[in-house]
Amino acid sequence: MVTAIRQAERPTRVVVVDDHPIMRAGTQAALEEQADLAVVGVAADGAEALRLSDALRPDVLVLDLGLPDISGVEVARQVSATSPEVNVLVLSAHDTLGNVRSLRDVGVRGFVSKLASGDELVGAIRRVAAGGTAISVCRGSALSTGGAGSKDAAGDEPQESLTAREADVLQLLAGGRRNMEIAAELSVSVNTVEFHVRHVLAKLGARSRTEAAMRARELGLCPATRDRTAA
Structure with a gap:
């Protein structure tokens, strides 16, 4: 004892x-x-x-x-x-x-x-x-998907860097936050959040919010949480 x-x-x-x-x-x-x-x-x-x-x-x-x-x-x-x-x-x-x-x-x-x-x-x-x-690594700094001219593991076209704000949005999205909640957390408008979400999806090659959240978790960028990413 x-x-x-x-x-x-x-x-x-x-x-x-x-x-x-x-x-x-x-x-x-x-x-x-x-x-x-x-x-x-x-x-x-x-x-x-x-x-x-x-x-x-x-x-x-x-x-x-x-x-x-x-x-x-x-x-x-x-x-x-x-x-x-x-x-x-x-x-x-x-x-x-x-x-x-x-x-x-x-x-x-x-x-x-x-x-x-x-x-x-x-x-x-x-x-x-x-x-x-x-x-x-999601909050407070810009994230690169591998550097200029790099390709992802599947050999797709080079992906762009996530800005610091896009990284913020991705972390909150992966945590199950809805657009209105993300807007309140970041003190921006819902329209601004929607703009960033579109860019995040494009840069990650994701077709939906859920797919973007799953990709972020698979890469170890954000903790796995109960999925609430449906719009």
């Missing part, structure tokens, strides 16, 4: 990996403000990240993709293969659908934009530490 109580009270152990000193220190400081999180190690490159992950076995590895020696994707792949109990959460400035897909394939449990708030990062860490997943 005592052991169980101590386990419940133990803070979530986090290792932060980023090659930029200011970003690394800022992330560490933000996490250390939380009583239930403990930063047990920091690293500036992939080799050190792998060493700390193996030696410390943290609950969550917060990982930047752009490391100077080993790519963040390769670090995530190795950690997931050798230390599956370590939950990898990527914190990156590169918000593309292709990144989200490839990272999920190598075992990453969470993806948070560097444009996200500290509260979003903290919430994502708590979710992946509890065994869930956390994708936070």
Whole structure:
């Protein structure tokens, strides 16, 4: 019983990996403000990240993709293969659908934009530490479906980037909100929402709101919720 109580009270152990000193220190400081999180190690490159992950076995590895020696994707792949109990959460400035897909394939449990708030990062860490997943790229930044001239997995024509506002609409649409609710949430008119929805559907190659919501969920962009997307 005592052991169980101590386990419940133990803070979530986090290792932060980023090659930029200011970003690394800022992330560490933000996490250390939380009583239930403990930063047990920091690293500036992939080799050190792998060493700390193996030696410390943290609950969550917060990982930047752009490391100077080993790519963040390769670090995530190795950690997931050798230390599956370590939950990898990527914190990156590169918000593309292709990144989200490839990272999920190598075992990453969470993806948070560097444009996200500290509260979003903290919430994502708590979710992946509890065994869930956390994708936070829909709000606050423009999303690319893969970059200029790229094609989707099915080999279709290149798709355009979603603007920040279109990404906002997509997240709310995928959450089951109706146009009137989206308009109220974003403080815009219903006509403006309808305009953005048409663009989102076209850019995702979706024929309906429901299909757009399903595509967003399949790509890991937005959490699966009870479907209320019928107009």
